[in-house]
Amino acid sequence: MKDSTEVLIIGGGPAGSTAAALLASAGRSVAVIEKARFPRFHIGESLLPYNAPIFRRLGVWEQLATHGFQRKHGAQFVFEPDRTASRLDFQNSLDRDLPLAFQVRRAELDQLLLDNARKRGAEVLEGHSVDRVLFEGDRATGAEIRDDTGAAKSLSAKVVIDATGRDTLLGRQLGLKRKDAILRQAALFGHFKNARMGLGPDGGDILVVGGEYGWFWLIPLDSETTSVGVVFPSRVLKEARKGDHGSALDVFERLVAQSPEVSERLKNAHPSRPVEATADFSYRCDQFVGDGWMLVGDAAGFLDPVFSSGVFLAMSTAARAADLVEKRLKAGGPVLRKHLIGYERFAKRGFERFRRYILAYYDPACVSVFASEPPAIIRRAVSSAFAGKVFQRDPRIWLMNYLFFTRAAQLRRLAARNKFQLPLAPSCR
Template sequence: MANRQSSSVVVIGGGPAGATVSTLISQQGYQVELLERERFPRYHIGESLIPETYWVLKRLGMLDKMKSSHFVKKHSVQFVSPSGRHSAPFYFHDNKPHECSQTWQIRRSEFDVMMLKNAEEQGVVVREGVRVLDVLFEGDRAVGVQILDEAGNQKEIHADVVVDASGQSSMLINKFKLRVPDTQLNKGALWTYYEGAYRDQGKDEGATIVLSLQNKKGWFWYIPMHDDIVSVGVVADFDYLFKGRGNHESTYFEEMENCPAVKERITNAKQMAPVKATKDYTYRAKQAAGDGWVLVGDAFGFLDPLYSSGVLLAMKSGELAADAIVEGLQIGDTSRSQIGKWETGYVEGMNRMRRLVCEYYDGFSFGEFIRRFPHHRGSVTDLLIGDLFKPELDQVFHDIDSMKVS
């Protein structure tokens, strides 16, 4: 093919995972080309950050931009039981008195643009409106991509490493049939946005609130954002939410009747968008890397939205992959064992969050657990803020198991 280019690393996808991995590699002096099919800004769900994103944002040079943004500050998460009883807020700062314990409720269309521009400012070649047609291989090794630009021109870009950060439609997860659905978390979600909905005051204004349905079959998220907008969505088992029901709008409002605490909060609010839906979204790839290629963010896997871990896991996987790729480029080793060396530790952290999600769906009570094991309050808060990569947290789950048999 006549049009051939080369780059050290090609990243497919410009969301938080792609922007993170590309920025951190570029910071080390390597040529990185980021290819994004759409033109930003574009809509995306996933609006609540958890505190551990702070450390990745710091490495990216994004903290000052976040601090000067109009995003609502988030200090805590609160849970509302099926009976309508509110838990005490889990204030992140009480557990970790550091500025990292304040995070943000974001609008993804704005946040993703900020991340992409930040990548460009730090040397990443960002190309929007570019469709990746195929990942190129020589034997089992990825060596680049074939693209189609907006003018209709096909080109090849050769690279030492191809990073797939293209989200749930990942080309490589489908090419190699790596997707493994999580049958225990076969959930779906319906959501919309309200203007003028109730929000708490002061430190609690930006809290994420998780409200159980009265029938205990699911829960609502309630996320206050800037411009007087609140994101309100319901999550439940796929069969319950989508089989034998009416249209998405009617199902959504039927479930709101099943959660009076949410209905009360939106009494005087105006619905600002049609009800949106997503289904079958919990899955993981069998492997995170191969020779010359890596999966990060949703291209590797997605966990339930219960604890707002999506953006953190996207950015964390991007960070860990970037460090392994940089080390591999430095020593001339871009094999699976090198550029995927982060996978085991990352999956262990992801599994801790998954376990906490599963416990919630099995009826786990934070309040009862903390009353029984008060010394674990800090560890539970660590899990809720996304500080997942510490083996000592496994003691929490040991004691949860002990409650079940006692």
């Protein structure tokens, strides 16, 4: 390993490998430090159509399209207990040229993206972890790196990009990480063989089933294997762990039993991966940039996965960060917070927009609008948001959101006057 590089990227997930590939393609010297050895399992398997332009930019679209990943054309929602069902088709969103996404095994996707960064000239060190980012005053100057024998070494850099995902290395080091005030959930997830799926064209739709207990995802990874997870208030997991039936599988099975839809779909299924747990995963860092450093992807913030936004946000923020870093390095001189602040605004806008839709999923009035076959114009807005159209300043989105949230407010008022019965919405805390 060399002693210095122009750009040091910590973490080789979708965010890190996107930034690395773009900066290395621009001719920058880039080092990626990844603590795992790929391929490795990762949760986050349902992608969005708006990922496609980034995959194209990275030059991996053809590879993805021919890899054999399950194609995803839409999403189906079921609301329990009355089992109201609704389907969003990406073809009905505002940008009809982005009708397709993939359901992926992350071990394979992440490997493909990291190999692409390597192919484009980034130096990638797997099995190496960063203990801490080094600073001179307020300015990041590199990092302390440990290899898998335990030997430590410093690497200096003009810019440090933290792409460590939910480990949030720099967010924790600088005390920037804040838990979401409303979204306080845990998740349990595993892979199952023989679940009853086959929804939508190519059988690739994600199924999201919500009820008072929280919500389930069922993501078809291929004709045999389905990724199944449940998101529910963290307190339920904490309470279960105090009792005798606190294993991840026990809690998972009890939640499945509360959902008639999921119970039916898993009736003949068996796990092919142990059920795992994670908790309190919605948070955001106060600052995304500083002198000589940036946070991208989950290292900046992560939100409840109900709209499968994680990988898309990770890659979009990383691509934007890479563009700005390249611009600054080309101009010469130091890379300071004032040069990077445009990125922070851009990234926070994407997080905020998704957060608004996510909170709507837990709001009975919004569920009512969504599940009651709303007018086509509102369905297009929801389909577009669900496809990932959150960064663009498109007046049509503004108008459609206005209609959606105004209708929800109207139903809330009617319900307050006992003139309308709101449905149950999934719990988030």
